[in-house]
Structures are given as structure tokens and as C-alpha cells.
Amino acid sequence: MAHTEVAAGNARNGHVDLTEDQGSNGKPSPSLLTRVLRGVADQAQRRIPRADLDERDPDFIRERLPLMWLLASLWYRGEVRGLGNIPDSGPVLLVGNHSGGNMTPDTIVFTLAFNTYFGVERAFYQLAHNLVLSMPGLGSLRKFGTVAASPANASKALETGAALLVYPGGDYEVHRPSWQRNRVDFDRRKGFIRLALDQEVPIVPVVSIGGQETALFLTRGERLAHLLALDRLFRLKVLPVSLALPWGINVGDMLGHVPLPAKITIETLPAIDLRAEFGPEPDLDEVYDHLIRLMQDTLDALAAERRLPIIG
């Protein structure tokens, strides 16, 4: 029973139970490389802390706002528009396009803007890939309200009445090549729509531009990730390759990079009540296509404002 509870707890926190497909149902024994990779994956999974919403610390966030303000104002010349479109209270699902590799400048700029606009007293959570939370030195992200991406964590956050920021495109979108920088690409992931419908919360699209100019992203490296079984072991569908400071050629972006000072502009769109707009039983594909079109149109408009890459 204890094992069951632990396993359930792990699943709740976005952990994957790796024991299910190990050597069962008569399959040949895994190779040494696979066993080593699974061992590494297992260790990484163990490092992922429980996603406890209570770990968000308003005082910690408040004391870090000046640093974020310096970074957002001086390095990224960040500009966030339309925060008034976010309902003043109650749960809301903020859905953003994601850019900038593992450094995600759009998240820094938006988190600062949200916390100063609504105050650190308003509960605000962000979903992040499990590996991000397990990286050394990034444990403090949990104090900012970052929790491992899983449907259970997302539901739990919204049930508490919090605002929740999700990036459906995740690792797939954040590592897209730089020449696709002005494209919204969620890889047809629609879990966020189901979440909004189940929790009956409005969706607020958050469109950002500039993040994909902070390095020269060359390829997602999907084949490489598949060959190394990263998709099965770490839920990583990509092994990106980019040209970034200070590494030069940067494979995986696991240690991050020094982002170029690209101007980040973010536009928050009016809230969408899915059932009011698409009927009592909305078609997921229809909602998805509508949201992507809406966000892409906004991104195109933001791109048209930009005169030069990086400078903005």
C-alpha cells in the first residue's frame, strides 16, 4: 500500500514510473547502454522534488523582483501589454507560446510583469518540464511557484483559485529553429484545452516575441533524441543544437547559455470563456485551431512592429 501511495504521489508530481516496461512480457533484456540511461533517468526522476503548491513563497518572490526588473528592463527591454485582460481575481489559465531555449526570457519578463501588476499576494503558478526543476541551482524556481508539468498539478493549482501559466508547446516549441521564430507551434497538444474545460476556467492567450533571437537555434534534434531514447527516459522529444554564448556549438542546452539581449515584447489577449464561445461541448480541434490562429495573428502583428532582430 505504501508503494502504491508513493507511486501515486510520484505520478501526481509528473514523475514517470519506469518500472512498468522493464524486462516484462518476455521482451529481450535491455542493453547495457539502455540500463545506464535508465539508471541516469531514474536518478534524475528521484531528484525532482514533490510539487507542493505551498512551496510558493510571496516574500521570496517580492525580494527577487528588483533583480528580475533589472534583467527585464535593461537586458531584454521587456514590454508587456494588455495585463488588464487578465481577470482581476479567480482561477485563470494563461496559455503562452514559448521561446528562447532553456533560458526562457519570456517567462522572466512575464513573471515579473504579473507579480508587479497583481501583487505577489495573488497565487500564480507556472508549469515547467520535470528536468528543469531537477537541475542543480534551479530549486528556487519552486519558490516562484514553478511546479512540474502534469495534468494533476495543473488541476490542483486551478482548484486553489490561482492563475496558472502553461506553455503547451513546451520543449518542442522552445527549441524550434530561429528561422521559425515567429511561428506559434504547440505540436497539436490540446491537454490545456481539456484542462480549461474540466476546471471551467477562462483561457488568456499570452503571445511573446524576441525569445528565439537570444541565440541561433539550429535544430530541435528530434531524431537524435529518439536514437538516444531521451523521449522514453526523460520525456524529452528534442536534443537541440544551437550557436550560443559562451559555448559556441551548444548541444542540449542543459547548462543553459548567455542569452543575447533581444527585446522581448509580450501581448496578453482578452480572456476566452470556451463554453460561452464554442458551446457546451466544444470540439477540441476547433478550439485549438482558433487559439493558434488568434495567437499567430498577434505574433505576426508583433513581428511587423520589429525593425531589426535582437534590437527589436
Add this chain to the structure above:
Amino acid sequence: MRVAAQVQISAPAEAVWRIISDPERQLSFMSGVTRWEVAGEHEAGLGARYRMLFRVGSAEVGGLIEIVEFHEPRDLAWTSVTGLDQRGRWRLRGGRSGTTRVELRLAYGVAGAGLIGWVAERIAGPVVSGHLRRSVQQLKRLAEYEQLRERAAVKRSARAG
């Protein structure tokens, strides 16, 4: 950090006071302010609360403030309840021939932010200072324009009478 701006306005203190104490008029003269809403039961006066935000760099900062001094028509002071730590004061002093000397003071910071907070306050200083200077200048234009209109209205009614 503390910043301030002063201006001499050719209008009596009562006229200036009517503008600065009216929550509905804050957006018309306060530079950089993007939001100013009544947040409590009282619309004005001692204990009135407002949710205010003003743009500095990449963020709209501010929060909930409360009026802690309301001495008509001389001093109006507020302090922050949530958000950025701030204390502000309008100081009005009557001069000769119906003029008023107006001073707007603002002390702000983030307690506990340490050295980085100190650096951020200094870097934000010129921007905040600029907002204060523009605010008192816009207040001067607004108050003096209203004085002209009032005098013109008095003249018109005198002629008609």
C-alpha cells in the same frame, strides 16, 4: 530612495487640493500612472484606499495604498499596504497673491532586496523622478487652466448681470 519635485502654481491651494484629492482625476495629470482605482469603502479622505500602478521600465509597479494624512488643503500623504514599499506626500503651501507652492515627494524601495534592490532603486530613480516632474507640471497646467476658466465664467456672468 527618495525623490521629489516642486512647482509654483498660479492658483489658490484649495483649487489645487480639489484636483489632487479627487481619485477620478489622478490619471489626467499623474505621469506614468496606468491605474488608479478606489479599493475601499471611502472614495476620498483619511483611510481611503486605492489600487495604483505606474510604469517604470519593464513593469507596472505599485499596489494597494492608503491615505494616512488628509489635512485640507495642506498635506495629503499615503503609504503602501501591498506591493512596492512607498510613502508619498503632496505638500501644498499658499504663497502671495493667490499662488501655491506644491511639492510631491515619493520614497520607495523593496525591503529585504539587499544590494540588488539598492542598485535597482538607483537605476529606476531618474525614471521615477521624471514622472514626478511631469506630474507637477501637468498639475500646474490643469490647475491654472481651470482658474482661467473660472475667472472667465465670473466675468461672463458679471457682464450678463
